[in-house]
Amino acid sequence: MHQVADVEVAKNIMDANKRLADKNLKNLEEKDIFCVDFVGAIGSGKTTLVEEIIDNTDYKIGVLAGDVISKFDAGRIEKHNVPVVGLNTGKECHLDAHLVGHGLEDLPLDDLDMVIIENVGNLICPVDFDLGSHLRIVVVSVTEGDDTVEKHPIIFQTSDVVVINKVDLASAVGADADKMVADAQRLNPNIKVIKSSLKEGTGLDEIIKVIEEAMN
Amino acid sequence: MHELSMAQGIINAVLETAQANNATDVNEVTVEVGRLAMINPEQLEFILEVLIENTIMEDAKIIFEEIPVEMDCNDCDFHGDAILDDSDHYAPLVKCPECGSLSVEILNGKDIVVKNIVIEKPDD
Ligand SMILES: Nc1nc2c(ncn2[C@@H]2O[C@H](COP(=O)(O)OP(=O)(O)OP(=O)(O)O)[C@@H](O)[C@H]2O)c(=O)[nH]1
Ligand SMILES: [Mg+2]
Ligand SMILES: [Zn+2]
Ligand SMILES: [Zn+2]
Ligand SMILES: [Zn+2]
Ligand SMILES: [Zn+2]
Numbered sequence: 001m002h003q004v005a006d007v008e009v010a011k012n013i014m015d016a017n018k019r020l021a022d023k024n025l026k027n028l029e030e031k032d033i034f035c036v037d038f039v040g041a042i043g044s045g046k047t048t049l050v051e052e053i054i055d056n057t058d059y060k061i062g063v064l065a066g067d068v069i070s071k072f073d074a075g076r077i078e079k080h081n082v083p084v085v086g087l088n089t090g091k092e093c094h095l096d097a098h099l100v101g102h103g104l105e106d107l108p109l110d111d112l113d114m115v116i117i118e119n120v121g122n123l124i125c126p127v128d129f130d131l132g133s134h135l136r137i138v139v140v141s142v143t144e145g146d147d148t149v150e151k152h153p154i155i156f157q158t159s160d161v162v163v164i165n166k167v168d169l170a171s172a173v174g175a176d177a178d179k180m181v182a183d184a185q186r187l188n189p190n191i192k193v194i195k196s197s198l199k200e201g202t203g204l205d206e207i208i209k210v211i212e213e214a215m216n
Numbered sequence: 217m218h219e220l221s222m223a224q225g226i227i228n229a230v231l232e233t234a235q236a237n238n239a240t241d242v243n244e245v246t247v248e249v250g251r252l253a254m255i256n257p258e259q260l261e262f263i264l265e266v267l268i269e270n271t272i273m274e275d276a277k278i279i280f281e282e283i284p285v286e287m288d289c290n291d292c293d294f295h296g297d298a299i300l301d302d303s304d305h306y307a308p309l310v311k312c313p314e315c316g317s318l319s320v321e322i323l324n325g326k327d328i329v330v331k332n333i334v335i336e337k338p339d340d
Contacts, residue, residue: 002240002241002336002337002338002339003336003337003338003339004243004334004335004336005237005334005335005336005337006332006333006334007233007234007237007239007332007333007334007335008331008332009229009230009233009330009331009332009333010329010330010331010332011229011233011329011330012327012328012329013222013225013226013229013327013328013329013330014253014326014327014328016225091220092218092221093218094218124254125218125254127252127254127326128218128253128254128255128326153308153309154252154254157309157310157318157320157322158322186318187309187318188318188319189290189317189318189319190290190319
């Protein structure tokens with residue numbers, strides 16, 4: 001005969017990621033490194049923004065560049081003469097704290113004062129995965145359509161800064177950048193919103209200023 | 217979506233506990249899913265059903281329970297379960313139930329917890 005028993009499991013599947021994110025943050029703080037992670041839509045300008053920050057500041061920056069299967073973004077960033085590690089997520093649609101932890105092992109942390117993480121282009125999945133950064137910046141662009149912000153509320157409710165990029169193309173694609181600004185502020189009254197055209201060089205100073213404010 | 221890795225995590229947790237308790241069969245699994253977890257329970261269930269074939273949890277009934285979203289309001293003193301406005305989103309807006317503010321600290325609601333299992337095991 002068999003007996004039937006009710007057994008407690010109480011296992012939180014998300015704990016493993018949280019623990020590793022805390023470990024990454026501790027590891028970075030021990031070395032006095034500030035860490036920003038960029039999430040955002042596919043093609044919104046995340047890599048361009050990383051490149052511009054490298055070229056327009058004096059920080060000693062290392063980069064973790066997430067990509068589903070390629071190393072294209074890592075290759076672009078390498079040309080700016082900073083240490084970069086490409087992280088392939090394979091079948092997953094987001095970086096997690098475990099991959100970032102291994103990426104940090106491969107950066108020369110003793111020579112850095114800032115680590116920038118570029119997540120995989122995705123406005124949904126990264127919400128579930130803290131990486132251990134100090135600041136999360138979400139990058140969208142007007143070419144995704146000006147309803148992009150209101151369609152993905154949680155990533156805006158859980159990020160610190162939103163960059164609305166490619167405003168130079170707004171009229172060409174019939175998008176209202178100010179509607180996106182208003183949507184982001186309504187969803188998260190504490191979020192900083194910056195409009196930019198990385199192509200024309202607008203907004204970059206403000207983005208750098210926000211990162212510097214968060215460092216202090 | 218990352219239902220696949222979540223499903224694998226759930227199955228590992230179930231099978232580990234089942235084995236530690238000498239189970240021969242798992243009849244029931246209860247999983248709590250935070251209302252803000254970016255997974256779709258229906259897709260999760262589908263993947264689970266595929267992955268549990270030929271394991272001792274093959275015939276288990278999988279029960280999903282929702283975990284509410286706990287929050288602190290920045291505009292009033294409210295602390296507790298948020299109101300979720302999901303009128304046009306699967307992933308809802310998080311609002312203060314006292315003052316309606318969207319300026320909130322989200323304390324939890326993203327977790328996926330294997331709560332308990334009902335197993336069969338040989339008599340001692
Ligand atoms: N017109 C215009 N084009 C831009 C702007 N910023 C970036 N781009 C272009 O948009 C394209 C995509 O930019 P990336 O920086 O590769 O975007 P990404 O977010 O890193 O893309 P993924 O990593 O593939 O998701 C490139 O061709 C950039 O030159 C901008 O402000 N205006
Ligand atoms: Mg990129
Ligand atoms: Zn590992
Ligand atoms: Zn996904
Ligand atoms: Zn995912
Ligand atoms: Zn309130």
